[in-house]
Amino acid sequence: MGGRKTQMISVAVVACLAILISAIIIVKNQKDVQVSSSDSKYCQITSDQVEQLTADMSREEVLNALGETKDIGSGRYIYVYEVDQKYLLKIGFDGDDANLNLDGDALLEQLEEL
Known part of the structure; x- marks a missing residue:
């Protein structure tokens, strides 16, 4: 009887470890995806917004119009x-108090291809 109980405890411990390792791998993969997508992206806007x-416009007004x-x-x-x-x-x-000094059409002429 004692051997069977020890065997059941061993199986339970192995199962718990497998679940824990799987959870760690899933969480790590999710963090990697979030970090890589946020590091490489800029705020997406349209040419109509630039126009x-x-x-x-001040720096703050531009940020309010286009987003952070x-x-x-x-x-x-x-x-x-x-x-x-x-x-x-x-x-x-x-600087903080600087103006844009260009209109939207002039900015559109400065676009760089991705």
């Missing part, structure tokens, strides 16, 4: 947007 921008995105600047703001899922647009500001 609505005016040269006198990745800032790749160092010493100044350089916001990167993905436009129409085909292009990248980089919008730079020299």
Whole structure:
């Protein structure tokens, strides 16, 4: 009788370990997917949204109009947007109080292909 009980406990322990390892693998894979997708994406906008921008808009007004995105600047703001899922647009500001200084049409001429 004692041998059978020990065997059942061993099987239960192995089953619990298998479930735990499976759960760890699933959680790790989900974290990897979330990190890789968020690291490589910029805020997606349309060319119509870019056309609505005016040269006198402040940095805050542009962010409110287009949405928060990745800032790749160092010493100044350089916001990167993905436009129409085909292009990248980089919008730079020299400081907190700087204006856009370009209208939407001029910005569309600066698009870079993905």
